[in-house]
Each structure stands twice: as C-alpha cells, then as structure tokens.
Amino acid sequence: MNPLATRTSTALAALVIAVSTSAAASAPAQATTTPAQATTPAQATAPAEATTAPAQSRTVPARAAIEPAARTAVMRAQTGPVRQPAGWQAAWMAAPQRASTGFEPNWSEDGFSGQSVRQVVRLTAGGSSLRIRLSNDYGPSPVRLTAATVAHAGQGAAVRTGSIRPLTFAGARSADLPAHGALTSDPVRLPVQPFQSVAVTLHFSGTTGPATFHSQAYATSYRAQGDHAADTAATAFTQATHSWYYLSRVDVTGGGNPQEGAVVAFGDSITDGFGSANDANGRYPDELAEQLAARGASRPVLNAGIGGNLVLNDSAWYGDRSAARFRRDVLDQPGAGTVVVLQGVNDLGFSESDTPTYKPAPVVSAEELIAGYRRLIRQAPRQGRQGRRGHAAPVQGLRPLGHARGRRERRRQPVDPHLRRVRRGGGPRPRHGRPRRRRRARPRLRQRRPPPPQRRRLHRHGPPHRRHADVQGEVASATSTERPPSLTRPDARSHRPP
Missing domain, CATH: 2.60.120 (Jelly Rolls)
Known part of the structure; x- marks a missing residue:
C-alpha cells in the first residue's frame, strides 16, 4: 500500500464521489449495435482458454466485485490480426x-x-x-x-x-x-x-x-x-x-466501454506513484480505479503522471511542462472523459534546492502557478472533457525533497483558494474575468432614528429691511459687542409675505 495514498485517503474518496456523481448525472447511454462476427469452424472447435487474472502480490479491494463477472464472461481467444473495430478505449x-x-x-x-x-x-x-x-x-x-x-x-x-x-x-x-x-x-x-x-x-x-x-x-x-x-x-x-x-x-x-469515458490522472510524482512498492499497483490512480469498481461505477483510470514534473518549466529529467504535454497525454487518449489535475508542489520547491536534476528552477509566484492551472483547466472542457482539480499539497516540512522552509508554504497558500473557486466543469466563475466572492451575511440591528429638527418658515429672500440695510453701518458696528438693531432677528410673523 502506498503510504502517500493512505495519507490522502480523504481526498481520494472525494474524487471517487465526484467522478461517480458525474457518471450518474451524464446523459443516458445510447444503444449501440455492432454486426455479429462470423465464426469459422476452426474457431468453433478451438478450446476455450481461462481468462481469470493470475494471483497478484497484494489483495485488491475490488476483487470480490470483479471476479464473479470475470468468471461468467469467459471469451474465446483467437490468433492473428482482426478487422479494426470502432470504439477503442485506452486501458x-x-x-x-x-x-x-x-x-x-x-x-x-x-x-x-x-x-x-x-x-x-x-x-x-x-x-x-x-x-x-x-x-x-x-x-x-x-x-x-x-x-x-x-x-x-x-x-x-x-x-x-x-x-x-x-x-x-x-x-x-x-x-x-x-x-x-x-x-x-x-x-x-x-x-x-x-x-x-x-x-x-x-x-x-x-x-x-x-x-x-x-x-x-x-x-x-x-x-x-x-x-x-x-x-x-x-x-x-x-x-x-x-x-x-x-x-x-x-x-x-x-x-462495453463506459459512456462517461476514462479518468486521466495528470500530475507529478504523487500521481506517478512515489512511495509505492514495485509490482504492487499501489499508485493512487490504481486505488481510484479499484474503488470505482467497488462502488459499481467502474471506469478506466489512466496514469499520466511523471515524477518531478512541473507546471511552468521543462526539465531534461522530469519531462516537458504540463501545458506542453497536456494534449499528448490527456486529450489524445481514446475514450478519455475526465481529467484530474494534481500538480504544482515541484514548481514551488525546486527553486530552494541545489539538486542538479532540479535545474532550471526559477522562483515561481502564486500568480504564475494559478495562470498555469487556468491554461490546463480551460483546455479540457473545450475538448469535451470534464476538468477536476486537486489542491496543491503542503510543502512545509518535506525535508527529503528540499521543501523544509516556510516561504514555499507561504507561496502555496494563495493557490488553494483559487482552486476551491473553480467550477466542476473547469474554469473560474465568470465575473469580469474574476471569480466571484461569496459575501458574508451580517445580522441587521434595528435602530430608531431621531425625529428631524423643526425649522422655522422664513421668506426666501430674508426680511425686507435686511435687503435695504445700511452696509456702512453694519461694518461700523461689527467691532462693538452689542448687536445693532438692524442685525437682530425680527419676529417671523411680522415679515410673512402677504
């Protein structure tokens, strides 16, 4: 059992539920018929060969659900090339x-x-x-x-x-x-x-x-x-x-290829099977295929991971960058229907290590990594495939890989909120090119407003004597402490308009 797959069992179960939900919500399957193939006398007399798989080195969780179907679906093997049929499925x-x-x-x-x-x-x-x-x-x-x-x-x-x-x-x-x-x-x-x-x-x-x-x-x-x-x-x-x-x-x-298509796991060493025992089929895509079969939603799962692969840069040891190989390893696979992207930890961590095989490894910001994710996620729906995202794994404390310092984790943390806002079909929610933010509902406190102040009703041009006042007298009386009679406010009732 791969220890990394065991450690991320919660995320793996979430992927299983998401893929199974999309399979149930897909369009109803259309009946497809193929012409019956003629059987030659030699084929009719050929002995039937057993088709049960040999014993594996470890117990497969879905074995109990798979073997009965394998025993009842015994097919006769024939030698030689056959006419190329339609409906190929990558296995x-x-x-x-x-x-x-x-x-x-x-x-x-x-x-x-x-x-x-x-x-x-x-x-x-x-x-x-x-x-x-x-x-x-x-x-x-x-x-x-x-x-x-x-x-x-x-x-x-x-x-x-x-x-x-x-x-x-x-x-x-x-x-x-x-x-x-x-x-x-x-x-x-x-x-x-x-x-x-x-x-x-x-x-x-x-x-x-x-x-x-x-x-x-x-x-x-x-x-x-x-x-x-x-x-x-x-x-x-x-x-x-x-x-x-x-x-x-x-x-x-x-x-009988499934109408939902295969699941393509696209990523780096976590997808490729880092930490898995040899000949044990313990990579997380292997676990995903077995759990889907156990749930009755069997679908092929293809492993497109490369250990050490990067989202933004090519590597002589760890393959072309993800955008350069996405079409070859995902879109060109026959029968592919869903892609799970789980990548990005190497872009953040390689720049802090002196390992020669990690070069070139420029410092990558969260914004650059998010832009690389967007290029991948938006390609899948255009080709008729569903895009699934996996969160970038934490890098704090991964000393064997050279990711021990905290600044890589600080660059990673802004990436996950973007991935959570990505829609299930791929691509962020549109709002002038930016993802929408969910506003927090705040409780409203009911407060009573004070009554408005009562104002006196005055003539729009002021009192008549105020308009014909002696300006010089007002200036002269400005220095005195007493207010002149011309500046006193008269009674409003004596100056109402007729």
Whole structure:
C-alpha cells in the first residue's frame, strides 16, 4: 500500500464521489449495435482458454466485485490480426520521457542492441481485442522493431501458455518507429478483463540508441539477449529494471466501454506513484480505479503522471511542462472523459534546492502557478472533457525533497483558494474575468432614528429691511459687542409675505 495514498485517503474518496456523481448525472447511454462476427469452424472447435487474472502480490479491494463477472464472461481467444473495430478505449498508459539517468539505474541511455525487453502492465478496462502504441517521441532517428508479442502475464517474466499473440504493424511483423513519432499496432484478438496484467515483449535485432521511456514505473521490466519474444518461460530474462521502454499505451475494444469515458490522472510524482512498492499497483490512480469498481461505477483510470514534473518549466529529467504535454497525454487518449489535475508542489520547491536534476528552477509566484492551472483547466472542457482539480499539497516540512522552509508554504497558500473557486466543469466563475466572492451575511440591528429638527418658515429672500440695510453701518458696528438693531432677528410673523 502506498503510504502517500493512505495519507490522502480523504481526498481520494472525494474524487471517487465526484467522478461517480458525474457518471450518474451524464446523459443516458445510447444503444449501440455492432454486426455479429462470423465464426469459422476452426474457431468453433478451438478450446476455450481461462481468462481469470493470475494471483497478484497484494489483495485488491475490488476483487470480490470483479471476479464473479470475470468468471461468467469467459471469451474465446483467437490468433492473428482482426478487422479494426470502432470504439477503442485506452486501458493503460505511461507518459513518455527522454532518456536520462532517473532515480535509479535504467537502460534508456544505452538503449538495446540484439536484445528482447518484456514489460508487464495492468489494464483497467477489459475487451475482446487490443492494440499497443509505441512512442519514439524523443528519439533522434528511426528505430527498427524486429518482432513484438503480447500475452497474459504470469509469474515474473513468464507468460501463460497458449496466450502469446504476435503483433503486426500494417500487416508486417517488423516495422520502423519514426523519429520523434509513434507507431500503433494492428488489432489482435486477445480477451482481457479489468485489472488483468498483460506482458508486451519487443525484440530489437539492431542498435536502438537512447530509448524513449518512462522512468518511474514501479513495475519490473525484463531483458534477455537474442530473440525471446515468443518465450513463455522466464529463463532467458536474467536482467531487470523498474522502467518502461517505448511502450506508451494499450487500447482495448469489445468490452462495453463506459459512456462517461476514462479518468486521466495528470500530475507529478504523487500521481506517478512515489512511495509505492514495485509490482504492487499501489499508485493512487490504481486505488481510484479499484474503488470505482467497488462502488459499481467502474471506469478506466489512466496514469499520466511523471515524477518531478512541473507546471511552468521543462526539465531534461522530469519531462516537458504540463501545458506542453497536456494534449499528448490527456486529450489524445481514446475514450478519455475526465481529467484530474494534481500538480504544482515541484514548481514551488525546486527553486530552494541545489539538486542538479532540479535545474532550471526559477522562483515561481502564486500568480504564475494559478495562470498555469487556468491554461490546463480551460483546455479540457473545450475538448469535451470534464476538468477536476486537486489542491496543491503542503510543502512545509518535506525535508527529503528540499521543501523544509516556510516561504514555499507561504507561496502555496494563495493557490488553494483559487482552486476551491473553480467550477466542476473547469474554469473560474465568470465575473469580469474574476471569480466571484461569496459575501458574508451580517445580522441587521434595528435602530430608531431621531425625529428631524423643526425649522422655522422664513421668506426666501430674508426680511425686507435686511435687503435695504445700511452696509456702512453694519461694518461700523461689527467691532462693538452689542448687536445693532438692524442685525437682530425680527419676529417671523411680522415679515410673512402677504
């Protein structure tokens, strides 16, 4: 169990309720029918394969709700490519990064030469067919892929017997990954259930050079010398690391995709799984997918987090800034319906540390961070996706990450009130470009006003004798203590107008 996910269980439960509420309030699902696929005699006589997932290293909370459906929905696996159906749904993803040293040793900078790499990933959606997507976004030259297979994962690097399916690319077993581009395989028929793991094996007969990868996988990948893409045993895979290479997404179809779409968790190391045990699937997006399934609102949850990622600045070790990768990692995912943004603590904390991998790290103000949030939140509804916000985590006292001083926390505190004012659909409430403030109701005290003073009614031009008074006499009498008769106030009744 990830200690960070346990510590933030209240926030995770709030996300589950918010996503479940949006699923219930969405438009009613429209009935979709697909033409029945013809069954060949060979397919009719093929033995049915069990599709239950292998035992995991830890107990899944939603296991009791998932396994009965898995037992009743037994599907027949078929080999060979199939006609590409409609309605693809992303079931797993990893955000690509450029080759770097990372937090622990990996194979990205050296690449592969005459080797096979087997990678195990857990899907959060099921289907009857699948396809994979390989990313060479940060490769300066094309990479030759000699062979690729997919199978149900077994124990360690082993795969289940009879489940290996060769992958093709435009009908060919080998293909070139374009420089700074991606490559998608042809669909292959392989039934999978939600929370079932598959093993993808890639063989490179030549030299690849630096490999596009995902640094913090918190899952074990295996390497072997030579072509072992079709091996079911784990004997040849003697080397291991905790990163994913070239593999960026697995899509499924034929599994009754939810109308609400997948949830994309977009963020930094908290989303990526910092503190999670390897091969335990203890990242917070994994916990979210399991809790949604336990509540009867099952939806795929995709992890688009990168450890150390920043909202405002690019990093050679921790990926492109969030605005630069938002379209690739969120908007371009098939079937994505909701995005949860949880990011910003690294922008506030990296500037106070001398760690070389944190550079460049300029001092970021709360206003700059809020502007970065707005750019992300407002993009999701424009593309027909709901935006959810997660509050920036406190940075006071995080000494292992270099966030021990109080000024970073003082810069963070103005950010949360802005996030609380953001609407559920994304974007602040409009009021001349500023969010509205809720005024506090104050009790009114009832007070009696004093009566107005009574004024005497006088002629509008004053008394008649006052207008024809001797001015010189008034000036002369100004120095005396007695008031002259001309300046005394006459009775108002004697000077009323006729």
